[in-house]
Amino acid sequence: MNSNYIEILGFIAAILTTAAFLPQVYKTWKTKDVSGLSMPMLIIFFVGIVFWLIYGFYKESPSMIFANSITTITSFMLVYFKFKYEKR
Structure with a gap:
């Protein structure tokens, strides 16, 4: 398959x-909340995404x-929200 089509498939997957x-x-x-x-x-998710990047x-x-x-x-934002809004 043409590499351009593979990259288009990658962009569709990325967007979704x-x-x-x-x-x-x-x-x-x-x-x-x-x-x-x-x-x-x-x-774990954040570190994994950084590695994927x-x-x-x-x-x-x-x-x-x-x-x-x-x-x-966006995953960093969730980590930040978890620290900021967590009830202690």
Whole structure:
């Protein structure tokens, strides 16, 4: 298969997976309810996304760079919200 088609497929996957994550970030921001969020999961997810971003740069894959740049920011926001809004 042509590499351009593979990259288009990558962009479609990137848009869908990134968009699927955004409602959770928005809901958490609006409600400030972080009780359902697991800090270990958030940290592991964040580190994994950062590694995917590094890998995307290494592979020179625009779709991976695009998706993982946005998801790195939004997952960091959830970590921040968890720290900020957690009832202690």
